[in-house]
Every structure is written in C-alpha cells, then in structure tokens.
Amino acid sequence: QVQLQESGPGLVKPSQTLSLTCTVSGGSISNGGYYWSWIRQRPGKGLEWIGYIYYSGSSYYNPSLKSRLTISVDTSKNQFSLKLSSVTAADTAVYYCARSDYFDSSAPFDYWGQGTLVTVSS
Amino acid sequence: DIQLTQSPSFLSASVGDRVTITCRASQGISSYLAWYQQKPGKAPKVLIYAASTLQSGVPLRFSGSGSGTEFTLTISSLQPEDFATYYCQQLNSYPLTFGGGTKVEIK
Numbered sequence: 560q561v562q563l564q565e566s567g568p569g570l571v572k573p574s575q576t577l578s579l580t581c582t583v584s585g586g587s588i589s590n591g592g593y594y595w596s597w598i599r600q601r602p603g604k605g606l607e608w609i610g611y612i613y614y615s616g617s618s619y620y621n622p623s624l625k626s627r628l629t630i631s632v633d634t635s636k637n638q639f640s641l642k643l644s645s646v647t648a649a650d651t652a653v654y655y656c657a658r659s660d661y662f663d664s665s666a667p668f669d670y671w672g673q674g675t676l677v678t679v680s681s
Numbered sequence: 682d683i684q685l686t687q688s689p690s691f692l693s694a695s696v697g698d699r700v701t702i703t704c705r706a707s708q709g710i711s712s713y714l715a716w717y718q719q720k721p722g723k724a725p726k727v728l729i730y731a732a733s734t735l736q737s738g739v740p741l742r743f744s745g746s747g748s749g750t751e752f753t754l755t756i757s758s759l760q761p762e763d764f765a766t767y768y769c770q771q772l773n774s775y776p777l778t779f780g781g782g783t784k785v786e787i788k
Contacts, residue, residue, distance in 0.1 A: 606725065606768055608777040621776040655724055665731040665772055667715035671724035 581656030685780035704769035
C-alpha cells in the first residue's frame, strides 16, 4: 500500500522560503510510472494544483506560482520536495502531496498525503 | 486556464435522497474529469475519473456522467457517511484545475 507523508516547518515568516518534503513508502519513485504532485488548499477554500515532478526530474509548474517555485526529487531517499520563495500570507494553506499515473492522462490523484498546514506569519 | 464551475455550492439533503452535483468547464475537456470527496481535516478521496469510471472500492451509489463542458456527479441514495464536500477536477490540460466545491450537509 502506497503512503505519502508531508513534512516541514508549520510556520514560515513572510518573504522567506517555504520548504516541504513528501516521503513515499510502499513503492519506489525511481520505478517510474507516476507523476508526483503538490496541491494546496487555503483555509476554507478550494484546491489548487501547484506542480508535478517525474522521477527523471522533469517537472511542470502552475504558471501562477512558477516564478517562485522549485520542485525536486531525491530518488535515493524516495522523496520529492517543494520550495516556494518570497511567501506572503496568501501562501498560508494545507499542502498535500499526491500521486497520479504517468501513462494514463485521464488518471486522477489516487494517493494523497494527509496534508500539512503551513502558516505564513511574522 | 480552464475554469470549472460547480453548482450548487451548498446542498442540504436527507439520508436516502438522490443528489446531483454539476460541474461546467469553461472549454471542452472531453472526458478528462475526476470527482473527489473531502471530509473535514482529511485529504480528498477520488470517487470517479474519466468522467464516469468508478474508482475501485467506491460504493455503486456514486456515478458520474457527461463530456465536453458539462458533467454531473450523482449519489443515488445519500448515506450518513456521504456528508462532505465534493470537488471536480479537469485533467485535459495544464495547469490542472479544480472546481470550487459543493458542500453536502444534513437537512
């Protein structure tokens, strides 16, 4: 059974960089076959897809965040990470990591982490 | 970006009711649509993908239909565990986008 677990600071100061890691268990990122995404949900709001990475390192970012965003993968640790720079209060959200099938373009996010709340505040 | 508009945004219903939620896309997305259920404090859970394919393990009372720009999620007989917020998501083009959500509450 695949499991995803987000980790990282729960509090980040404005203008600093938000850094989160998603650790995958029950399956190897380096086997390929899946996109690994970040999704966020602002308090009381809907869902926003942030971007994905493939095991090879190829990635795609939401243009609304692209200038501040870096998603990377560490196959040796079976992890992928998110860095979002120059954060403001608008970046306060629950951040989820999730998986979707690389070969099936209609495939949904079938496995999710439990989510981690990141608050941007001084 | 493709905009997804869900209606209604809030729905009050009773156990046993038939419930229908609509998701409209700002442009055609073929059948590249998924539906998720989210309960408070939990991650979303996929119910339907490819507009009408039931995800493994999801009860048969959930069904999806539609293509192009208009889609529906139907719960044939609402159960107590179905009170939650439901989101549609398009997978036709990047960036992937979600609808604003429909909260289903107990009448």
